[in-house]
Amino acid sequence: MGIVQVGLGDRSYPILVEHGRLRRLPAELAQRYPASSYCLVADDTVAARYGRELLDGLRGCDLAAELLTFPAGEQSKTIETVGWLASAAARLGLDRRSMFIALGGGVTGDLAGFLASAYLRGVPFIQIPTSLLAQVDSSVGGKTGVDLPEGKNLFGSFYQPQAVFIDPQVLATLPQQHYCNGLAEVIKYGVIREPSFLAFLERDRERVLARDEPAVEQVITTCCRIKAEVVAADEREGGLRRILNFGHTIGHAVEAASRFELLHGFAVAIGMVAAARISVRRSLLGANKAERLQQLLDRYGLPTEIPPHLDRGTIKSYLLSDKKRVGSSLFFVLPLDDGTVAITDQVTTDDIDAVLAG
Numbered sequence: 413m414g415i416v417q418v419g420l421g422d423r424s425y426p427i428l429v430e431h432g433r434l435r436r437l438p439a440e441l442a443q444r445y446p447a448s449s450y451c452l453v454a455d456d457t458v459a460a461r462y463g464r465e466l467l468d469g470l471r472g473c474d475l476a477a478e479l480l481t482f483p484a485g486e487q488s489k490t491i492e493t494v495g496w497l498a499s500a501a502a503r504l505g506l507d508r509r510s511m512f513i514a515l516g517g518g519v520t521g522d523l524a525g526f527l528a529s530a531y532l533r534g535v536p537f538i539q540i541p542t543s544l545l546a547q548v549d550s551s552v553g554g555k556t557g558v559d560l561p562e563g564k565n566l567f568g569s570f571y572q573p574q575a576v577f578i579d580p581q582v583l584a585t586l587p588q589q590h591y592c593n594g595l596a597e598v599i600k601y602g603v604i605r606e607p608s609f610l611a612f613l614e615r616d617r618e619r620v621l622a623r624d625e626p627a628v629e630q631v632i633t634t635c636c637r638i639k640a641e642v643v644a645a646d647e648r649e650g651g652l653r654r655i656l657n658f659g660h661t662i663g664h665a666v667e668a669a670s671r672f673e674l675l676h677g678f679a680v681a682i683g684m685v686a687a688a689r690i691s692v693r694r695s696l697l698g699a700n701k702a703e704r705l706q707q708l709l710d711r712y713g714l715p716t717e718i719p720p721h722l723d724r725g726t727i728k729s730y731l732l733s734d735k736k737r738v739g740s741s742l743f744f745v746l747p748l749d750d751g752t753v754a755i756t757d758q759v760t761t762d763d764i765d766a767v768l769a770g
């Protein structure tokens with residue numbers, strides 16, 4: 413079992429990584445995270461696979477428990493879904509001692525976390541991430557929220573969970589494209605913080621892609637450790653935390669321009685290559701290193717070019733509504749030759765036009 417602590421003073425919490433943990437959770441919740449009622453939030457796919465069993469497990473321990481579901485997919489990450497979930501919670505009579513449990517991928521975690529941050533002005537919640545992306549990234553760090561028609565994640569809050577329970581066993585049922593989707597964020601961690609981890613991802617690619625148990629556990633604990641360190645140092649993204657946005661400036665714009673049909677990790681993979689190309693243009697990174705990143709993403713089954721059918725003007729207009737924009741400055745995270753990254757607002761329109769043109 414791996415335990416990583418997110419150190420945030422009196423809001424610190426553990427991330428527990430253990431095969432088969434989901435089955436043991438009801439008793440553990442009752443003992444260590446008491447609540448008047450547990451409200452599971454899951455999309456319909458995860459609810460059918462794991463939600464009902466967990467609900468039965470909780471009720472079997474004589475705990476009051478409910479399950480709220482919504483249609484799977486990024487299209488559900490909206491204010492409307494949060495409003496619907498909040499009304500459903502109110503109709504169930506959930507009080508301030510209730511506990512929300514986000515059971516699912518990043519969409520569920522972002523939605524349920526936001527719901528918990530606002531329902532009755534804030535009730536506690538627990539993350540049980542079931543997609544690789546959620547296990548390595550979104551369940552940790554307290555960013556919650558929804559998309560707006562105007563752009564990605566534009567409405568939300570910082571709200572930390574009480575705990576994160578990760579059971580890598582559930583990845584057995586995750587479709588391959590969603591597994592690869594999560595690997596984009598995994599590669600991000602190697603680039604922004606740990607060259608030796610990037611080398612591991614290059615060397616052990618077959619094991620990682622085959623979901624070899626020790627390799628997957630190493631991937632999850634490494635990413636969670638890095639994210640916990642960064643979040644503990646800068647919870648509200650005043651500085652260091654911006655590195656977690658590597659690939660996201662262009663990635664989010666591409667994702668929104670695709671009307672959220674392109675998966676988040678796929679868009680981030682495209683955005684990481686675009687950022688690396690900007691680094692090359694600005695003589696911050698050797699062309700061979702940008703190619704190395706592109707090759708690695710490619711070998712992990714991830715896209716690296718902006719789909720030709722996406723309108724470049726639309727992508728640019730989404731870039732200008734990015735939440736990290738301040739005035740006319742856009743923040744970019746650029747990889748450097750020495751294996752670190754720089755956070756800069758010095759990227760020019762020419763740089764952006766050049767990478768959008770391909």
Ligand SMILES: NC(=O)c1ccc[n+]([C@@H]2O[C@H](COP(=O)([O-])OP(=O)(O)OC[C@H]3O[C@@H](n4cnc5c(N)ncnc54)[C@H](O)[C@@H]3O)[C@@H](O)[C@H]2O)c1
Pocket residue numbers: 455457458461484485486489516517518519520522542543544545546549550551552553554555556565582583584585586587590593594676
């Ligand atoms: N808050 C953060 O820090 C943060 C970080 C990264 C990404 N995100 C957000 O996360 C979202 C993407 O997350 P995602 O890729 O997990 O999407 P998702 O939640 O839509 O899950 C992907 C798909 O996998 C299915 N699924 C999940 N677990 C499964 C399992 N074990 N078995 C079978 N099917 C399973 C889901 O039903 C869904 O269809 C985006 O909205 C992104 O913006 C947030």
Ligand SMILES: O=C(O)C(=O)C[C@@H](O)[C@H](O)[C@H](O)COP(=O)(O)O
Pocket residue numbers: 549552553555564565597649653656657660735
């Ligand atoms: O936790 C963070 O900080 C991140 O930036 C992690 C990202 O992978 C994630 O996609 C996040 O939701 C993006 O944040 P945003 O503030 O750019 O919406």
Ligand SMILES: [Zn+2]
Pocket residue numbers: 549597660676680
């Ligand atoms: Zn992301």
